[in-house]
Amino acid sequence: MMAKRKIEGHGKFGSRYGKKIRERALKVEKKAKKLYKCPNCSRVAVKRLSNGVWQCQKCGKKFASGAFEFKVD
Ligand SMILES: [Zn+2]
Structure with missing residues (x-):
């Protein structure tokens, strides 16, 4: 019984964690994939x-910017 409860708890945490990562x-x-506004030609x-x-x-x-998002100061 105790061992089973441990496994269930771990499974719940695992799926919740996975969903967040996926989102x-x-x-x-x-x-x-988005196109960003050019600071040079607007x-x-x-x-x-x-x-x-x-x-x-x-x-x-x-431009050199963020790995996945274009940012200009
Ligand atoms: Zn441009």
Whole structure:
């Protein structure tokens, strides 16, 4: 009985933890695929090339920013 209860508790925690991670991963993916406003030409055309590297599709300027989200100071 005691052993069984331990397993159930662990299972509940595990699934809740997994859901949070999945939700966060989905949010990050959305941000990574989104086009951002270019600080150089002001057009919404900045696309993620790779981790931390972004490029404007309109003026071609490259930016170093967040791995999954474009941020400009
Ligand atoms: Zn641009």
